[in-house]
Amino acid sequence: MGKEPISGDFPEDIIWIDLITPTLEEEHLVEARIGIPLPTPEELKDIEPSSRLYVEHDAIYMTASLLYRTESTYPLLSDVAFILSRGRLITIRYAEPKSFALFSASLLRMNGQCDTGAKLLGHLLETIIDRTAEILETLAARLDALSITIFVNRKAAKRRPPRFLEDKLLDIASHHQLVSKLRDSLVSLSRLVVFLQSQPIVRREEEAAELCSIVARDIQSLGEHAAFVGTNITFMLDASLGLINVEQNAIIKIFSIASVVFLPPTLVASIYGMNFDFMPELAWNLGYPLALFAMLLSAIIPFLFFRWKGWL
Template sequence: MMYAYASQNGRLHRLGREADLSQALWIDLMVPTKEEIALTSALAVEIPTLADMEEIEISNRLYREDGADYMTAVLPGERADGQRKAMPVTFILSGQRLITVRHHSPRPFLTFPTRADRATLGCNTVDRVFAGLVEEIVARQADILESSGRVLDQVMTETIDLKSGRGTSDKLNAALRVVVREAELISQVRAGLLTIERMLAFFVATIDETAEAKKLRPMMRSQGRDVQALEVHADFLSSRVSLLVDTTLGMINLEQNSTVRILSVIAALFLPPTLIASIYGMNFDIMPELQWIWGYPMALCLMLGTSLATWLVLRWKNWL
């Protein structure tokens, strides 16, 4: 799918399917087809494949070719099948337009076209569109981290306040699954922030060649500081995840220990009666108690008495 936008009255206006792409200020390629790649390549820009975008070598992520800057960042988003995954997004900056190539849907690419006029520098030029899109992406990463922080706070509160009882283990297991999902999302954001920081450094290094260098440089440096602050926040949330995982696992162990303790107490209560029954179940010829009239009631009373004595000892030791 290809989306083309032009600047009109300080806003981004989406062009029709049959519009001339040479008039577009921003072309967004979402899982581009061969026809869309051919149309875009006619603008003297080479569109990288997904394999090229996934290449981890620095020379394949940040480079200049034929006067265009190619910058790739890894951003969390949603695939066509509904699965959330971090995938590479390539930003191609030429003198006339910005081209983005992606194979999933990070939310900033859906929200930015309607909010471009509210960006710090607006959207009148290609560099300002890029700066505004980066600003939207960084803000989205901050929102994701803030949302994950709220989820972790809720899980922590529920875990601490959870009372032992029926269904407690199921609730703890569910909480652990929630924490693992948030941990994966935080790690995706953390990796994305690292690639965004590298991309911003590359852009700032080449910004002197643009006509708006004086306005763009402070803006991009500010975004770089925001990224660094978000990296610290992501590291903090990661430490909270570790604490919450340890807490949840500890609660699960306590719940399991409580169950094992109950079973151990039951076994201890039945151990003396079992010993007595075993003694009188031996097949010896001379066992005087077998001939007593009160032998059977005596054995029952002895079993009950030993069980009661065991229970009193366990209570005295505060094991119950």
């Protein structure tokens, strides 16, 4: 029914009622028309399996968590209710996952394939899984691009702006949040499909049962792929932290070597800064140039030694 206010009667042969952020008045009106109670927003958020998947008043109540705002920095999960009652599908949602818009657009191309609520739900779940697969593929592509950006050659790394890797940690955290919510969504969908397959109304309809089997296999495959992507994100996070430590150690090494290189000249300068009465070099005409040469030579020798050792 979209976002339009609900009023009056609706046809008895309608097989899908889609409630988007319904008001209390609209919920009562639909309850009166279909003859079963609808879950409240608080009930949708309940994580107990007995509260998300149950049969009551000859109606099948199911709740799953779906992703939305996946293109934004902060993707979110929204609990969506799926109710099968008397050959009709009722969905209640307080967000607008893209999968619903895609499914609504594809209904005209199905040519009457969704003539029952169970078949309609099967095709809707199939679209939701297809959308989830698309999100996962997009995420994998972004991770590949991010990996190329982080793991570059040393010449390119030297041209990086300050705090480059620290900024990339925020991107990795954003990707991790998305894949984590995606896996939560797949778990809830898996439980829903398993519960749905056990219902007589689905077992009696061959097409609906086949759709549920396909969706169950797809969920399993996507779960494995999501776990693989999550492992890659963990590796990228550990590797990025390792590179940050390497860069910080390189900076500390430079300061350490600089202090060692300038230590011998400091020693020479401190010797000739002593106030002794008998220091023959102070009376030499070349005493000052020789002192400078000694300080320069004492700095060059450690530097060349470090280069020979490969510490620079």
